[in-house]
Amino acid sequence: MKLGNDVESRPENDDRSWRQQVYEIVFEADTPAGVLFDVLLLVAIFLSVMVVMLESVESIRVQYGPLLVGAEWFFTLLFTVEYVVRIICARRPLRYIFSFYGIVDLLAILPTYLIALPITSDAETQRLTTIRALRLLRAFRIFKLAHMLSEADALRNAIWAARAKVAVFLSFVVISVVIVGSAMHLIEGGRLDENGQTMSNGFDSIPESMYWAVVTMTTVGYGDVSPTTALGKALAACMMLLGYCMIIVPTSIVSAEFAQAARKNLTTRVCENCMAEGHEADARYCKYCGTML
Structure with a gap:
């Protein structure tokens, strides 16, 4: 009977373990996998912005139009998958969706889908193309890297x-x-x-x-x-x-x-409850909402 209970509870524990592992990779950068994910994300962001800038040059757009469109849809689908994964892994999805990074993540993928709608005029398409460059704001995620977080926090405190x-x-x-x-x-x-x-x-x-x-x-x-x-x-x-x-x-x-400014040893851990960052290395609880980290 006890063995049966263990077997029945194992899928739920495995599901929580899977979500926790993905959460640490996607939202934090304290592990090698988390650092690699942030670096690859940063490379994808800059490449997607380069595509938007090249598309604004008429001679390049005429010659390589289909290639640029394909690259744009590739990055859009990639960021869409990442956005969905963040929502699934977050303990409180709505708090992430309406956070600063959540809104920026949505703006990174929304214009491409709006441009594909048949009701969008040429003038509106041109404006939405410009809005896609706002995804460069996602480069602020680089400050989540551990060796830069303390310096960014010290600069913010100094200002x-x-x-x-x-x-x-x-x-x-x-x-x-x-x-x-x-x-x-x-x-x-x-x-x-x-x-x-x-x-x-x-x-x-x-x-x-x-x-x-x-x-x-x-x-x-x-x-x-x-x-x-x-x-x-x-x-x-x-x-x-x-x-x-x-x-x-x-x-x-x-x-x-x-x-x-006092320099503290900060980590890239993100509170699962309030999505706050900038916790000390020895912190066990979130300094904003009190949730165990």
């Missing part, structure tokens, strides 16, 4: 810790742009030519002068708007020097916070 300083810096930039833009409008705007007509040199209003100030401070220098008076050129020179000095400010702020 969040420096948010107050960055906000103060941006406020100073906005104030400088408003002041310099107003001054340039006063100096350069409303000037008259030899015939007494108002000259239009790009500083006709404060918003247009602020646009010049932003372009100058960021050292872009389009050259479409430039001062002509001596005082305006002097103020422009000061703005250029200020821009060079301020370029390093946000970088130094984030770098300082990044150097002080």
Whole structure:
């Protein structure tokens, strides 16, 4: 009787073991199989995006159209199988479907099926073809690789810790742009030519002068708007020097916070209950929902 019970319960245990093994390969990268799966997935993502880009070149599309269509359907079916497998293996499929990666995975395959519908017009087909390039967002899965996860987490923490300083810096930039833009409008705007007509040199209003100030401070220098008076050129020179000095400010702020960020030994384990990532190596329970890992 006991043997019969063991035999009867074995298929269920085997099913759970199969699901768990596939879950660890598909959702995690702590094992050689998981790392290999993520690397192969990343290669497939970049190859599929290359197909989309080549398809946008008219000469290549005319010459290799059927080949590109076949490659696109191959990658779409491959990503569809992967998407279905993730849903089957997830303990809570709806939580995965409506997660960030779940939505990106769906967007990676949906446009190709929509293009195949006969009700899709040529203009809509062209737009959907562009949307397929969004599957490059799936490359963010590379951060699940163990040797990159801790660095990505430290960078995220550094940016969040420096948010107050960055906000103060941006406020100073906005104030400088408003002041310099107003001054340039006063100096350069409303000037008259030899015939007494108002000259239009790009500083006709404060918003247009602020646009010049932003372009100058960021050292872009389009050259479409430039001062002509001596005082305006002097103020422009000061703005250029200020821009060079301020370029390093946000970088130094984030770098300082990044150097002080505590680096933890994180793993790529994903909580089966809430689909959260970024758990410590010695963690036994999810730090977000408390479920045993």
